[in-house]
Amino acid sequence: MGKMKDKDDLFESEEMKILEEARETQRHEGFISDLFLGEASFDYVRPFPEQSSEDKQKADEFIERLRKFLVEKVDPNAIDRDGEILDDVIQGLKDLGVFGLKIPREYGGHGFSQSNYRRIFQMVGSRCANIVALIAPPNSIGASVPILKFGTEEQKNKYLPQLAKGKISAFGLTENEAGSDPSRIKAMAQRVYNEKGEHIGYKLNGRKVWITGSVKDDGVPLGEYVVVVAKTKDDPKMSKKKLGLSTLFISSDLVGYTTPHRTRFGGLKAIYNGVLEFDNIFVPKENLIGPEGRGFKVADQSLAVGRLTIVSSCVGGLKQSLQIARWWCKKRVQWRQSIGRHEATGSRLVKIAYLTMVTDALAQYCAKLVDDHKDVRIPAMSAKVIATNHLWEALDNLMQIRAGRGYENYYSLKNRGEIAVGVERMWRDSRVNSIFEGENTLLSLASGREGTDDYKQKASALMEGDSKARLSAGLWMSKQLSKSFKRRLGSSHETFIYNQSKLLTYQLLRVGEKYRMTGLQKKQLVVGQLVARVYNLFLMALVLSYAEARNDKPLAKELADYFCLTVREEMTGAKWTTDWLLNGSHGRVDELAKRLMEGEAKWLEEGIISALEQEGVEI
Known part of the structure; x- marks a missing residue:
């Protein structure tokens, strides 16, 4: 007799059926999905995938024209104050073709790669979040994406040229x-x-x-x-x-x-x-x-890559935050020294720097996955969660560094003779990013749902399958359990990632046993904690690869190493130990903050429109 369904069980309901039918069913591939299976597949992130110089050149001239327009025509503080974008600004953006960035050239668009699209929104995100909100939806989730992915040839030929010319x-x-x-x-x-x-x-x-x-x-x-x-x-x-x-x-x-x-x-x-x-x-x-x-499938799959727009704009905000923090930590003197030389404030500067580097790595990695036609489903939703959280965390730290000047608005600072930067505007504007285009908690749970799909299928087979299916599923679960006890000796970050991936498998099997894998979706706090572990391990592997590819860049290796150390301390509870008090990562803060204030990581700020330079400050 088949298993009777509980009419009150949400996960057997019509509501869940809509979501499940919208899923792409092909098996996931990539570093994140392998982590859920207990594998640390470093080949997915090494060597770090870089945009080719040939592809980069295709957008260089456009980016410079857009940069000039944004500097001359877009005043982010006036837009924030007035609550409006001038009509001539909107028309100017249309004239530049900003509403058709990824529409193929045969339909009148620019046909830019995802990597160049990332560069564009990084720059726009550093200048004005309201402009991002104007031009992102038509490019990322408006009509062009659903028509390109699901539309007929007639729809493409009729509407894409109009959208490329600026129809919003x-x-x-x-x-x-x-x-x-x-x-x-x-x-x-x-x-x-x-x-x-x-x-x-x-x-x-x-x-x-x-x-x-x-x-x-x-x-x-x-x-x-x-x-x-x-x-x-x-x-x-x-x-x-x-x-x-x-x-x-x-x-x-x-x-x-x-x-x-x-x-x-x-x-x-x-x-x-x-x-x-x-x-x-x-x-x-x-x-x-x-x-x-199949309307929700159209919506869900159109959003999959569209979410990377937010990721790219967050990188622009992070780079802007890093530059402002670096400048103020050095310029502001209290108690006979720059405030960045005080360990507590210096640690905030260092955090902003590594959050910027990690998120930049993430944005570049995901963009290249899209360009190379690789599986980006879990990485894209994960990146949206991570990037928006990182920008909010960085701006919160920047707000503390700037203190009263951070909370004071741009025009108030200006009117009393201060060098004005709109930190409170950036802070306000960034909060909604964790709600837009998929609320972050829900996207984290969706990452967990996708990552544990193999476990879910095997658990269903054990409960409902025939004898052959139950035997196959049982063998698979046994192999996963055996794998979960494997460990490597050593203290490297790579060894830590490997060992933690095995621990993750063990934890998944245990929680699956307790809550039934098919019902694990109900345990949202449990899934959230497992996903957080996956995100941490993924980011560690990614930033190490990113730093290896930039071994000629000052502080790249040191910031990556510091980030990985802080993650390890958090995941293992090391901060509560005497050893951490004596030998923890905090011992590196002073030197890292000093070097950041000296400008050694200015390369991390490339690709933005500097708010400080617009105020006449030499950086």
Whole structure:
């Protein structure tokens, strides 16, 4: 007799079915997925994958033109103060082709690689988060990505050239009651038939909220197009069939399309985000993107790479933070010496430096995975979590370093004669990054779901499979258990990563035994802790490889080594020991901070528009 399903079990529900059907089912490949299986596969990160000089040259001229425009036309502090981006700035960005960065050249776009796209958003992210919020959605999750991935040739030929020329598009998924749970979407697209009984389109009704890139002002659309995820059903006269979630491409000038409210937030004061309402809008059948009933799959898979936009912009913010911290730690004198020479403040500077280096490595690595057509599913969602957390942590430390001047706004500093940098603006703007495009806790849990897929499948086979399937699954579990006891001798970081990967396997087997692997998703705190271990080990391996590839760069090796030491101390609880008090990583802070203040790691700040230089400060 088969296993009876609990009708109240969320993980056997229709809600979970939507998420599971959206998953790409091919087996994961890469360093992170192998860690979940107890393998430290260093070949995935060594040698560190670098962007070729040939590819880099393809975007150099564009980046310089964009840099000049951002310096001359974009004032991030005025945009923050006024809550608006000037129309001539938006038009200038359109003229530069900024809304078609990855649209292939045959459709009129720039056709940039992910690595060049990363460089562009790193620079924009260092200058103005509101500009990132304007140009990121059309490039990362607006109409161009779903059309490129799932659209017909007719859709590509008709719409991509328009989008490349500056037609702005948004993606409408979220509703008041539908955030992470797409089953709660209420927007409804009902099939429409002609007199001959032919399906010709849909009648769309519903309401979407927090749609970035959609609303210029109350009642005024920003862009021309929106991709909407809605429930679809047949005309009741034809059948009562429910057709699942579907993705529809609609124009903002259609009768029945309104933008009643522009939303305002604590940060990103000039984000064009708001409410969309659809009242009996007719959408032609030709505007269906992807198969009917596969709308959430279109959304989820379009977001997979799109999340790397946030990662790249975070690197720009981190590099800006590092430069400001380095400058102020050296310039500000208290108790007869630069504040960076005081260990507590120096440790904050060092932390900002290694967070910047680790996140830069992560952004470059993921971009190259995309360019090389390698599996980026787990790395991309992991990178979004890590990068947004790192930027917030760095800015929080920068706020403490700048103290009152950090919390004081740009114009107040300026008006009383200070060298003004908008740390509090950067701090406010960065907070939402952990919510955008997949809330961080949910993405961490999703990483765990993907990483433990092999365990889940074997556990299901043990519980529900036939005798052959149970035998095969049992042997696999036995091999994993045997593997989990293996250890290597030595104190290197690589040995630590190897041994911890085996410990991770043991822990996964134990928690799977206790909570049942198929039900592990319910234990979110447990999964979160396991994923945090995976992230730490991955970042250690990645930053060591990144530093090896930059052995000619001052402080690269030392910062990587310090980061790995702090991770090890955290994971092993070493900070609570007498040995740490006497011999811990803190002993390296003074020298690292001194060298950072002397500018030895200025190479880590490359690729940004310096806020200090804009204020006349020589860095």
